[in-house]
Amino acid sequence: MTTPTPSHARRRATSGGFSGWRAQRPFWGGWFLILSGVELFLSANLKLALEVHFGPTGFLSYVIPAMLLLCGILTWVSPGQRLFYGILGTLTALYSIIGLNLGGFFLGMILGVVGGGLAAAWSPGTAPADSAESADEDDTQTYARAPLNDLLSDETDETAYERPSLRKATDSPYEEPTREQPAFDEPTPGPPPAC
Numbered sequence: 001m002t003t004p005t006p007s008h009a010r011r012r013a014t015s016g017g018f019s020g021w022r023a024q025r026p027f028w029g030g031w032f033l034i035l036s037g038v039e040l041f042l043s044a045n046l047k048l049a050l051e052v053h054f055g056p057t058g059f060l061s062y063v064i065p066a067m068l069l070l071c072g073i074l075t076w077v078s079p080g081q082r083l084f085y086g087i088l089g090t091l092t093a094l095y096s097i098i099g100l101n102l103g104g105f106f107l108g109m110i111l112g113v114v115g116g117g118l119a120a121a122w123s124p125g126t127a128p129a130d131s132a133e134s135a136d137e138d139d140t141q142t143y144a145r146a147p148l149n150d151l152l153s154d155e156t157d158e159t160a161y162e163r164p165s166l167r168k169a170t171d172s173p174y175e176e177p178t179r180e181q182p183a184f185d186e187p188t189p190g191p192p193p194a195c
Contacts (some may be wrong), residue, residue, distance in 0.1 A: 025079040026122035032115025033072030033089045040108035041065035042103050054152045060099040068112055075119045086120030096137075 044061035071089035075082050096103040102110025164169020 005106055023125065026075050026082050026119045029082070029119025029122055030072040030075035031113050032111050032118060033068050033075065033085075034115075036070065036089075036093055036104075036108045036112035036115055037065040037068030040068065040100055040104040041113060043104040045107060045127070058100055064092055064096050064100050071119075072115065078120075079124070082119050086116045088116075089119065090116030098160070114194060 040067075041061070044065070068089055071085045071092065077083045090113055092185050093103065093109050093116060096112065097106075100108075105113075
C-alpha cells in the first residue's frame with residue numbers, strides 16, 4: 001500500500017528553505033490567485049483611446065483584483081484556512097466576468113477559478129514512514145480493526161459492541177403481557193361516568 005504523500009513532497013517537506021516552505025502550503029493555488037488579481041487589475045486599467053470609469057465599474061476594477069490578491073497571499077500565510085480563501089477566490093473570479101471586462105478577457109477569470117480550486121483541494125502531507133515494514137504493519141492493524149472483518153468472521157467476540165435494546169434494562173427477562181398485567185396503562189373498568 002502506498003502512502004498518500006508522493007515521495008517528492010515528503011522529501012521537500014523535510015528539507016529546509018523555499019522548497020520546504022512551499023511543500024507545507026497550497027503554493028500553486030495562491031500563485032494562480034495572485035496572477036489572476038494582477039491580470040484583472042491590468043486589464044481593467046488599460047490605457048485605450050477612450051477610457052471611461054464611473055460608478056460600480058470603476059470601484060470594482062480595484063476591489064476584485066485586491067480580493068484575489070488577498071486570497072492568494074492569505075492562502076500562503078494561513079494554509080489552515082485554505083478552503084475559505086479558495087472558495088472566496090473562486091467566487092470572486094466568477095463574479096469578475098460580470099463586473100470586470102468579461103473576467104479580464106476570460107484569462108483572469110480562468111486563472112482565479114483554477115487557483116481557487118487548487119487552494120481548496122490542497123491537503124497537507126503526512127510525515128514519512130520510517131520504513132516499509134512499519135507501513136505494512138500499520139495497514140494490517142487498520143484492516144484488522146475494520147468492522148467488516150467482525151461481520152465476516154465466524155468467531156464470536158465477547159468484547160464486541162452490542163446494539164442498544166429498545167427495552168428497559170432489567171435483570172428479569174421480557175414477559176408477554178397478560179390480562180393481569182396490561183401492556184399499557186389501560187383504564188381499569190368501572191362504572192361509566194355520569195353525564
